[in-house]
Each structure stands twice: as C-alpha cells, then as structure tokens.
Amino acid sequence: MLLPLIETFLRQNDMPPTRFGRSSARDPRLVFDLRRGREPGARLTKRVEHFMNTYRRSQGQ
Template structure:
C-alpha cells in the first residue's frame, strides 16, 4: 500500500489529527499535509514511517 493511503487509513481508524501523527512519526507537523500536496518522501523516510505504523498497529 502506498504510504499516504496507509497513513490516511490510520488517521481515520484512530481519529488522530494529521499534525499529531506527523509530529509523532516524523517530528514535522506538516508531513501529512505535504504528502497530500504531492511531496515524495525519500525511501529511507518512507521506510521509517512504515515501521512506525507497524509498531503503532501492533500496539492497537
């Protein structure tokens, strides 16, 4: 699954605000908004976010 799609599902499921997720996962409060506007993260950043989501989903 694409990164933004996975993030959007996580946000909807957990009712988390985009800025809250962005700060927790990347320390960049605009990360989700930038992705929605076409930002393409580096492969290492995408892998780090996927790993963060894996851990968050495992805790849920």
C-alpha cells in the same frame, strides 16, 4: 503509495495529521505536504511504516 496508507491509518486510529507527522517523523506538516504532492524518500517511508506498525501492535490491532 504511502499517502493512502497514512490516510487509512488516520481514520482507523482517529489521529490528527499533525500528531501523526510529529510522532512518526518529527514533522507536523508531513501529511499536509504529502497531500500537496511531496514525494517521500525510502528512508522516510520506512520510518513512517515502522511507526504505523509499532502503533498498531501497541494498540492491539
């Protein structure tokens, strides 16, 4: 599941959900929608995972 990965990422990087959504998918409500049950498609999942991996590399994690 994608949401637990995002929640961990947010905690580890002290990032607000709106910033994450805007940066990863151009959707500031993304995390809130996922928390309410939105099911991401494969394309969105790949996009978000790519963002998290790229961000971690840029931060030296």
